[in-house]
Amino acid sequence: MRILAIDSSGQTASVAIWEDGVTLAEFSIHAKKTHSQTLLPMMEAVREMTELDMETVDAVAVTSGPGSFTGLRIGSAAAKGFGFALSKPIIPVPTLEGLAYNLYGTDLAVCPLMDARRNQTYTGIYEFIKKDGTCEFDMNIIKGQCAVPIEDILAACNKLDRGVIFLGDGVPVFQKEIEEMITVPCSYAPAHMNRQRAAAVAALAARYYEQGKAQTAAEYKPEYLRLSQAERERREHEGASG
Amino acid sequence: MRERLEEDRETLILAIESSCDETAAAVVKNGREVLSNIIYSQIELHTIYGGVVPEIASRKHIEKINQVVQAALDQAGKKLTEITAIAVTYGPGLVGPLLIGVSFAKALSFASGIPLVGVHHIEGHISANYIEHKELEPPFACLVASGGHSHLVVVKDYGEYEVIGRTRDDAAGEAFDKVARAIGLGYPGGPKIDKVSREGNPDAIRFPRAKVVESAYDFSFSGLKSAVLNYLNDCRMRGEEIVQADVAASFQKAVVEVLVEHSMMAVREYGFRKFAIAGGVASNSSLREAFVEACREEGIEFYYPSPVFCTDNAAMIGTAGYYEFKRGVRHGYDLNAVPNLRLGE
Numbered sequence: 376m377r378i379l380a381i382d383s384s385g386q387t388a389s390v391a392i393w394e395d396g397v398t399l400a401e402f403s404i405h406a407k408k409t410h411s412q413t414l415l416p417m418m419e420a421v422r423e424m425t426e427l428d429m430e431t432v433d434a435v436a437v438t439s440g441p442g443s444f445t446g447l448r449i450g451s452a453a454a455k456g457f458g459f460a461l462s463k464p465i466i467p468v469p470t471l472e473g474l475a476y477n478l479y480g481t482d483l484a485v486c487p488l489m490d491a492r493r494n495q496t497y498t499g500i501y502e503f504i505k506k507d508g509t510c511e512f513d514m515n516i517i518k519g520q521c522a523v524p525i526e527d528i529l530a531a532c533n534k535l536d537r538g539v540i541f542l543g544d545g546v547p548v549f550q551k552e553i554e555e556m557i558t559v560p561c562s563y564a565p566a567h568m569n570r571q572r573a574a575a576v577a578a579l580a581a582r583y584y585e586q587g588k589a590q591t592a593a594e595y596k597p598e599y600l601r602l603s604q605a606e607r608e609r610r611e612h613e614g615a616s617g
Numbered sequence: 618m619r620e621r622l623e624e625d626r627e628t629l630i631l632a633i634e635s636s637c638d639e640t641a642a643a644v645v646k647n648g649r650e651v652l653s654n655i656i657y658s659q660i661e662l663h664t665i666y667g668g669v670v671p672e673i674a675s676r677k678h679i680e681k682i683n684q685v686v687q688a689a690l691d692q693a694g695k696k697l698t699e700i701t702a703i704a705v706t707y708g709p710g711l712v713g714p715l716l717i718g719v720s721f722a723k724a725l726s727f728a729s730g731i732p733l734v735g736v737h738h739i740e741g742h743i744s745a746n747y748i749e750h751k752e753l754e755p756p757f758a759c760l761v762a763s764g765g766h767s768h769l770v771v772v773k774d775y776g777e778y779e780v781i782g783r784t785r786d787d788a789a790g791e792a793f794d795k796v797a798r799a800i801g802l803g804y805p806g807g808p809k810i811d812k813v814s815r816e817g818n819p820d821a822i823r824f825p826r827a828k829v830v831e832s833a834y835d836f837s838f839s840g841l842k843s844a845v846l847n848y849l850n851d852c853r854m855r856g857e858e859i860v861q862a863d864v865a866a867s868f869q870k871a872v873v874e875v876l877v878e879h880s881m882m883a884v885r886e887y888g889f890r891k892f893a894i895a896g897g898v899a900s901n902s903s904l905r906e907a908f909v910e911a912c913r914e915e916g917i918e919f920y921y922p923s924p925v926f927c928t929d930n931a932a933m934i935g936t937a938g939y940y941e942f943k944r945g946v947r948h949g950y951d952l953n954a955v956p957n958l959r960l961g962e
Binding site: 409411412413414415416418419429444445448449451452453454455456457458459460461592593596597599603604605606609 | 665666670672673675676679680682683684686687697712713716717718719720721722723724725727728729949950951953954
């Protein structure tokens with residue numbers, strides 16, 4: 376099976392090609408250019424180097440949110456375009472799950488943090504549980520992805536009674552709060568695994584595909600975890616007046 | 618990219634447009650024959666906000682784009698593999714909405730090997746005139762008036778444009794929306810003012826016709842909009858009755874007069890024998906009637922698209938994309954959305 380994976384949910388743009396447990400190619404960029412300018416040229420470089428025939432791709436994996444609204448849509452529109460042209464399914468991978476999967480196999484609790492602005496973080500808590508009689512792990516969701524104040528997720532980590540490893544672009548943003556509040560042993564993921572990586576998205580997507588979590592390109596849409604500002608303000612206004 | 622032999626095949630453009638609040642796709646054959654023209658309008662979603670909300674529009678575009686493009690191919694009876702080139706609007710417009718069409722079109726081109734042609738939205742509006750007027754060829758002059766644009770354009774050749782007049786503040790359609798809101802008609806203002814004006818007296822109130830001193834072809838509509846708001850305030854302060862239809866008709870007449878006058882001035886100055894209108898405001902019945910009359914007086918040909926090709930649609934992008942494709946225009950996978958893209962530069 377061959378999966379083409381895309382992540383443009385944060386500041387890093389990343390593409391990968393996965394084939395039967397091997398990453399054939401991965402290209403990540405964390406720079407100033409917009410995802411709209413980088414994502415497809417990166418894909419072109421990867422295609423050229425691997426001499427990939429797009430018709431042989433079985434599914435397109437994409438981080439489905441949360442994240443930057445525009446970033447999510449650039450990746451999602453590209454995935455939907457690939458799916459349309461190739462008549463292949465899309466495997467949506469929730470952003471925080473894809474991020475946590477970077478640390479596959481750790482016995483620490485994994486807490487990805489993304490800067491969600493407005494005094495919140497997109498986060499969740501994950502763990503890897505060894506499957507009986509095998510050398511494989513399943514990722515278990517302790518706390519599903521959500522948008523909450525940093526204090527809330529740190530309080531949840533403190534209740535775990537085990538070490539926690541943080542990763543994501545929220546780490547530098549919330550480092551002060553983490554170090555002030557955390558009471559369990561804590562660590563940070565190193566540079567080669569502390570941002571979104573399409574190879575991890577692809578590997579997790581392969582699991583989700585087996586579990587039947589693929590969608591058609593037409594039905595797939597990103598999950599923002601948040602309303603638009605206009606909808607939010609309108610609801611607040613309605614709540615206040617009604 | 619593989620390019621099909623053009624001599625022995627029909628040229629089919631698959632066009633995608635998502636610059637504002639319509640998700641649209643079309644298949645156009647040999648530049649002027651529209652095989653399909655699918656428009657998913659979000660207007661009802663935005664009505665409660667009194668205008669287009671970019672984030673809501675973007676979210677809806679990504680939900681609908683596959684279905685709209687599929688419907689365009691199905692209705693045309695064509696498969697993606699039969700398409701010669703993919704045309705997509707890359708500006709001007711709202712950046713979030715534009716990015717959906719651009720990102721989708723790039724991926725489509727990437728995965729299928731079909732060449733990609735980025736199209737200027739205004740060029741699309743102008744090209745809408747080619748669809749129903751098979752005899753129309755450049756050069757001609759064109760007034761493009763819509764919710765986001767008011768341009769007086771010299772169409773020198775296919776793909777060659779010179780903007781000789783533009784709005785200094787509000788677009789014509791924007792003024793319609795703002796005035797419609799002020800007199801309680803709501804959004805979208807253009808069609809509502811057009812309709813209610815038929816019951817009103819266009820000479821009831823004399824609103825100002827703004828001129829831009831240093832540039833005769835430029836427009837300014839914010840002064841007119843303020844004059845309407847001031848008039849409404851004065852009436853309310855004096856306790857006088859506001860006749861909605863009269864205000865609408867008088868405002869509309871002021872806009873129409875300015876648009877017609879500037880256009881005819883350009884026609885005379887440049888010696889054009891052909892004049893066209895385009896954009897959402899071009900479907901305004903009063904504007905059409907005024908131009909029919911003015912062009913008859915000047916003794917020149919007048920062209921205008923049917924309403925469905927005036928408002929945002931992908932057929933017009935397909936037509937413009939065809940001529941850009943024929944000129945050899947191709948875009949790469951780094952094509953980006955350009956919200957303030959200029960025409961003819």
